[in-house]
Amino acid sequence: MMEQDSKASRAAKQTAAMVVGTVPIIIGVLALTSLVTAAVPPQTICDLLPMESLLAPFLGGLVGSIAAGHPVVSYVLAGELQAAGVGLATTTALIVSWVTVGIFHLPVEAAILGARFAIWRNVICFVLAIATGYAVAFLMLVGG
């Protein structure tokens, strides 16, 4: 019984240490993301960038990487872009990178999972978001 108590108390202490170390960084990242997206909304970035050029899937991935908010917002944005004639590879890259890449979340990820891991994972996910875009566009084309 006492062993169980001490195990629970040790687990509570470990969890509390993680809360204390993590919550301030997450709050800071949320605040920074909110400030940047208020100053430069993703829709404005899309309006400014040449989203119909050859570089478009790269730019779609970039917008998704710096954007924040619920994934539903990325669907709406991608839907609007698609209606405006932007290609499937670009909108797919935007949707995927929106959820898998977090440039503004990098400080939290680096602090918790290690800087090397966080940087490489985000770079890989950015490239793969674009690759996913091309793969989906190709498969949709082939599938008719």
Next chain:
Amino acid sequence: MGATRGTAVPRKIIGAWLFPAAVAALYAATALFSPAIAAQALKSFGALLANITPAMVLVFCLIFLTNLFIDRRWLARHLGKTSGVRGWVFAIVAGILSAGPLYAWYPLLGDLKAKGMRGELIAAFLYARALKLPLLPLMVQYFGMAFTVTLSLCIIVFSVISGLLVKAIPGIEDADAGGNR
């Protein structure tokens, strides 16, 4: 030794608050030049915070439970170096089922990594999160069934590729993480 530990904890707490303090200073500077942007950012911050809080509470409860019940041997068997295909399936399914924003899951993943979870499985978990089951009906409505099915399958395949690529980076498993250990 005790004295060192006594000063180390407050220093860690102070260090953790330096970043949000710097961001608060940015807000103050923005409010001076453009109060409308600062107000909009604060509103958006409040909404994000309200959105993330339930997920964070859930994640910290999960961390407590993993600290309490999951030992290194269990973790090594299911998500460690010897977990094999089972580890990949476990990570990808967990990624698909996980709710809430990406950053809400970092603390739990950091905890599991410290206990021996493979880096490639963390990467696969984080990529598989792009497939959001509750949002699939909405995606079908916006982009059609064919796109939704194709994207879902591609996300599963690419989550494995992301894990394999992370695994291929030299020294990534030994990378030192921050102060949450």
